[in-house]
Amino acid sequence: MRGLFCAAALLTAISCAGSSSRSAPAEEGEAATLGITTRAPSDYEGQCYRLLFETRWQGRVVASVEPGGSAAQAKVGEGDVIVQVGEVTLYSQDDLDDLLRVSRPGDRVELKLRRKDGAAEETVQAILGAARASSGATRRLRWQHASLGQLPFALKEAEKTRKSLLIGLSGAET
Amino acid sequence: MIAAAERFVRVIIRRPHAYRFRDQHREAPIPGLVFLGPDGKVKGTFTFGGEDDKASLLAKLLEMR
Numbered sequence: 001m002r003g004l005f006c007a008a009a010l011l012t013a014i015s016c017a018g019s020s021s022r023s024a025p026a027e028e029g030e031a032a033t034l035g036i037t038t039r040a041p042s043d044y045e046g047q048c049y050r051l052l053f054e055t056r057w058q059g060r061v062v063a064s065v066e067p068g069g070s071a072a073q074a075k076v077g078e079g080d081v082i083v084q085v086g087e088v089t090l091y092s093q094d095d096l097d098d099l100l101r102v103s104r105p106g107d108r109v110e111l112k113l114r115r116k117d118g119a120a121e122e123t124v125q126a127i128l129g130a131a132r133a134s135s136g137a138t139r140r141l142r143w144q145h146a147s148l149g150q151l152p153f154a155l156k157e158a159e160k161t162r163k164s165l166l167i168g169l170s171g172a173e174t
Numbered sequence: 175m176i177a178a179a180e181r182f183v184r185v186i187i188r189r190p191h192a193y194r195f196r197d198q199h200r201e202a203p204i205p206g207l208v209f210l211g212p213d214g215k216v217k218g219t220f221t222f223g224g225e226d227d228k229a230s231l232l233a234k235l236l237e238m239r
Contacts, residue, residue, distance in 0.1 A: 140232055141175065142179070144183060144184045145186075146187075147186070147187055147188070147191050148191040150185065151185060151187070151195075158211075163181060163182055163212065164217065165209070165212075167195070167202075169188075169192040170188050170189045171188060
């Protein structure tokens with residue numbers, strides 16, 4: 001049964017390019033949210049869903065879904081694996097947190113995911129919800145773009161505004 | 175929020191994405207900061223060490239750029 005489950009996931013996997021509509025980062029006190037909690041994939045899930053990228057698993061398994069929240073409205077369920085949000089491939093909770101931190105409620109994002117029942121890889125649209133920002137939101141630096149996938153947006157913005165870019169690598173101690 | 179940071183377009187890139195960034199910019203420190211010009215070329219880098227007051231250090235660093 002497990003083999004069949006894996007085979008179905010493998011045979012039906014397709015790839016879709018991610019994208020999102022972006023606006024300025026959220027105001028102080030509010031934060032964008034998908035209304036989910038996630039966890040790292042197990043080795044078994046990683047193999048079944050073909051999540052290996054170089055030496056690590058990509059994607060985050062949805063551990064819980066807030067009823068009526070952004071992900072629930074986009075028909076994302078517990079056990080689904082979110083591989084990519086917008087331009088950002090997820091390897092850790094930090095990747096997701098960074099993306100939400102530079103987004104704002106109402107932004108539309110594309111989620112690339114693998115369904116827990118082994119069905120085809122799907123791309124769904126979600127509209128980010130609003131949550132109260134945690135106390136940790138007051139940071140030394142407020143990032144505007146997250147991850148390598150959004151670097152092209154940043155370069156365009158820098159070219160347009162004639163600003164330099166500040167790239168923080170791996171948390172950049174903020 | 176460090177006021178001088180407003181002069182920059184700010185991007186956070188974590189591991190393992192940061193490794194791919196370093197593939198393109200060999201001098202990029204991880205963890206650390208890289209300054210790029212509007213043309214996308216590296217103008218400077220900063221590597222974090224064991225500083226106690228990183229906030230002050232960051233503020234000074236950004237003021238100087």
